[in-house]
Amino acid sequence: MSAAQTVQQSFSSEVKTRTFEVNERQLSLDRLVRRIGKVGLLFNPIFSFFFLWAPILVLVIFSFNDSRSVATFSGFTLRWYLNIFSGAVGAGDNFSTALLLDSLRNSLVIGVIATLISSVIGTMVSLALSRSDFPGKRVLDAVLYLPVVIPEITQGVSLAVFFNAIFGWWNMTTGQRVSMGLETVIIGHVAFTISFVAVVVRARLADMNPKLEEAARDLGANEWRTFWAITFPLALPGIIAGALLAFTLSLDDFLVTFFTSGAGTNTLPVFVYGLLRLTVTPEINAISTIMILASTLLIGISLALQGRNAVRG
Amino acid sequence: MTPDVELRQVVKEFSAAGKSKRAGYQVRAVDNVNLQIAQGEFFAMLGPSGCGKTTTLRMIAGFETPTSGEIYIRGKAVHDIPPFHRPVNTVFQDYALFPHMTVIQNVMFGLRMEGVPRQEAQRRAEEALDMVKLSHAAARRPNQLSGGQQQRVALARALVKRPSVLLLDEPLGALDLKLRKEMQAELKTMQQRVGITFIFVTHDQEEAMSMANRIAVMHEGHVLQVGTARDIYERPVNRFVADFIGETNFFVGNLVEKRDKVGVVKLADGATFEASLPLDASSVSEGKVTVALRPERIGIFPPGEEDDMPREVPLNVLEGVLYEMDYIGTDTRYTVEIAGTTLVVREQNVDYEDNYDFRLGQTVKIFFPAVSATILQE
Ligand SMILES: Nc1ncnc2c1ncn2[C@@H]1O[C@H](COP(=O)(O)OP(=O)(O)OP(=O)(O)O)[C@@H](O)[C@H]1O
Numbered sequence: 001m002s003a004a005q006t007v008q009q010s011f012s013s014e015v016k017t018r019t020f021e022v023n024e025r026q027l028s029l030d031r032l033v034r035r036i037g038k039v040g041l042l043f044n045p046i047f048s049f050f051f052l053w054a055p056i057l058v059l060v061i062f063s064f065n066d067s068r069s070v071a072t073f074s075g076f077t078l079r080w081y082l083n084i085f086s087g088a089v090g091a092g093d094n095f096s097t098a099l100l101l102d103s104l105r106n107s108l109v110i111g112v113i114a115t116l117i118s119s120v121i122g123t124m125v126s127l128a129l130s131r132s133d134f135p136g137k138r139v140l141d142a143v144l145y146l147p148v149v150i151p152e153i154t155q156g157v158s159l160a161v162f163f164n165a166i167f168g169w170w171n172m173t174t175g176q177r178v179s180m181g182l183e184t185v186i187i188g189h190v191a192f193t194i195s196f197v198a199v200v201v202r203a204r205l206a207d208m209n210p211k212l213e214e215a216a217r218d219l220g221a222n223e224w225r226t227f228w229a230i231t232f233p234l235a236l237p238g239i240i241a242g243a244l245l246a247f248t249l250s251l252d253d254f255l256v257t258f259f260t261s262g263a264g265t266n267t268l269p270v271f272v273y274g275l276l277r278l279t280v281t282p283e284i285n286a287i288s289t290i291m292i293l294a295s296t297l298l299i300g301i302s303l304a305l306q307g308r309n310a311v312r313g
Numbered sequence: 314m315t316p317d318v319e320l321r322q323v324v325k326e327f328s329a330a331g332k333s334k335r336a337g338y339q340v341r342a343v344d345n346v347n348l349q350i351a352q353g354e355f356f357a358m359l360g361p362s363g364c365g366k367t368t369t370l371r372m373i374a375g376f377e378t379p380t381s382g383e384i385y386i387r388g389k390a391v392h393d394i395p396p397f398h399r400p401v402n403t404v405f406q407d408y409a410l411f412p413h414m415t416v417i418q419n420v421m422f423g424l425r426m427e428g429v430p431r432q433e434a435q436r437r438a439e440e441a442l443d444m445v446k447l448s449h450a451a452a453r454r455p456n457q458l459s460g461g462q463q464q465r466v467a468l469a470r471a472l473v474k475r476p477s478v479l480l481l482d483e484p485l486g487a488l489d490l491k492l493r494k495e496m497q498a499e500l501k502t503m504q505q506r507v508g509i510t511f512i513f514v515t516h517d518q519e520e521a522m523s524m525a526n527r528i529a530v531m532h533e534g535h536v537l538q539v540g541t542a543r544d545i546y547e548r549p550v551n552r553f554v555a556d557f558i559g560e561t562n563f564f565v566g567n568l569v570e571k572r573d574k575v576g577v578v579k580l581a582d583g584a585t586f587e588a589s590l591p592l593d594a595s596s597v598s599e600g601k602v603t604v605a606l607r608p609e610r611i612g613i614f615p616p617g618e619e620d621d622m623p624r625e626v627p628l629n630v631l632e633g634v635l636y637e638m639d640y641i642g643t644d645t646r647y648t649v650e651i652a653g654t655t656l657v658v659r660e661q662n663v664d665y666e667d668n669y670d671f672r673l674g675q676t677v678k679i680f681f682p683a684v685s686a687t688i689l690q691e
């Protein structure tokens with residue numbers, strides 16, 4: 001008898017091989033459970049997107065509704081969009097297209113200036129945090145991200161208190177009266193958007209190989225030229241992404257603006273809020289739809305830039 | 314002639330990251346290093362991970378400042394000279410090519426920083442690319458190149474600056490074995506052609522030995538030995554060096570007599586043999602010592618075959634018990650126990666069949682000349 005045969009024999013005598021019996025009922029039950037699971041998994045994102053987007057979708061649909069009522073959809077129209085630009089905003093005499101455009105202009109001015117300032121400061125802060133060591137660095141690091149998480153209302157109120165205190169003191173010492181306006185809104189927006197710029201730029205810098213800067217210095221570039229030839233171009237997509245994010249946040253901001261703008265400096269969101277207090281008109285839907293479109297576009301570009309990699313080399 | 318690069322008692326300490334406030338918690342990455350590297354030399358720094366090779370290079374390049382000690386390049390103290398003013402260029406381990414520039418722009422970068430006009434910079438960069446056989450890839454981005462090609466660009470980018478010294482930090486570490494061998498040969502010829510001093514960091518002993526004129530063996534921040542590949546292999550200064558470079562047997566004995574170049578060592582079982590004193594003979598004194606002996610320098614015979622032993626040189630003959638024998642293709646490895654120590658003996662397999670019949674458990678004789686064994690301080 002060969003060795004292989006012996007092994008086989010002892011194997012079959014000691015170990016009883018498991019029989020392969022198919023339990024049809026169990027099997028079909030399993031199949032059913034899996035099918036339900038699959039469908040469930042499919043519905044999960046659909047549901048969450050639905051909750052996220054349904055109100056927005058309704059708003060967009062009704063901005064094209066050929067009826068003042070939101071109860072029925074009675075046909076497609078661009079009337080409300082045309083109304084916005086032809087003078088009638090739809091909530092009485094206090095709300096004209098002139099005022100709307102005025103607030104839009106304010107929004108853009110604030111957005112552009114605040115974004116420029118916070119992009120520069122945010123970039124410098126994130127450079128300092130990721131490229132150098134100084135006392136208190138970790139504290140600054142932690143504090144920097146606070147505006148991202150603390151409630152915006154807190155920021156709004158604290159800025160209002162801050163400005164009032166400063167202006168009060170100014171009034172007492174110089175006798176001049178100053179009040180909040182466009183400038184204070186810009187300062188407020190800079191204050192809360194810096195963090196967002198810094199977060200985005202820092203992520204970009206963290207992805208960058210620090211050896212690249214060393215290589216530049218090794219090849220004869222001093223710190224200044226290294227920054228402009230290497231660091232800045234490689235960080236630029238991050239800076240632009242951060243700036244777009246800041247710009248969007250500034251355009252959409254209501255709370256900080258509300259608390260830091262004096263009488264008469266409306267931004268678009270504040271203007272819309274003013275309209276809303278009277279009544280929800282289809283024109284508001286139209287304005288909001290345009291705002292959503294613009295924000296989505298800006299955020300989309302920002303995300304696309306953040307996703308661009310190939311920073312390492 | 315003044316050396317191209319000289320390190321005098323260089324020390325570098327790092328305070329451990331994030332724990333700087335904990336008093337006295339410091340890492341001595343480089344500890345009292347003295348080196349003199351001659352002009353045109355291919356100098357290798359060899360040592361295990363974390364021994365301070367990179368830190369030493371970074372101090373020469375100017376990215377780190379020594380905690381104490383001085384560094385001289387071409388006779389000039391470079392303490393307060395920033396990296397961009399040192400006549401030194403680096404090939405980084407991960408190449409560090411600029412991802413947003415083309416290959417030719419990468420190579421031109423250093424020249425442009427020197428103020429070389431664009432056209433001349435372009436011409437010289439093309440020459441450099443030609444030298445590394447990459448002219449066809451000039452317009453590509455680094456991420457469109459293979460690892461070996463990137464390595465070549467990094468080399469061209471550094472060499473185009475015509476530095477006095479080129480620092481290479483494990484430049485071949487990321488390449489596969491075959492490419493690595495090719496690049497080793499290429500680097501060596503290139504170094505001979507350009508005549509620039511190369512300081513080459515590696516933890517691959519074979520690479521260091523095959524390429525360098527001289528090697529510094531580092532361990533825990535210290536330079537243990539500087540010498541030619543032969544010096545280091547044949548006459549290691551201590552147990553670490555002997556163990557790190559190639560395979561070595563160690564046995565412990567008593568140095569009973571020091572003569573000119575050789576010493577007499579007595580083993581625990583009373584047997585004596587002669588072995589070479591180290592290059593610095595004063596580093597060992599009579600008493601307990603370690604003897605380092607390479608496996609391939611030992612001959613082995615079964616009992617009754619002693620007549621076959623070569624007779625041209627005086628040989629040490631010791632007796633031991635054979636208890637393992639492994640055929641490994643090119644060689645056969647015998648493990649022998651002598652006076653309580655196990656020794657590995659390697660014999661080349663030059664024939665299809667073995668010359669002798671060995672049996673495990675047999676008493677065998679091993680022999681070696683005194684020059685093959687080195688006495689080290691215990
Ligand atoms: N910036 C730093 N901060 C703190 N410790 C450091 C720093 N750089 C290096 N070290 C420490 O110094 C020692 C030597 O590091 P080094 O990078 O010079 O080693 P190496 O010989 O190049 O090793 P490898 O072969 O792994 O590259 C290590 O213990 C390392 O942890």
Ligand SMILES: [Mg+2]
Pocket residue numbers: 366367368482
């Ligand atoms: Mg290293």
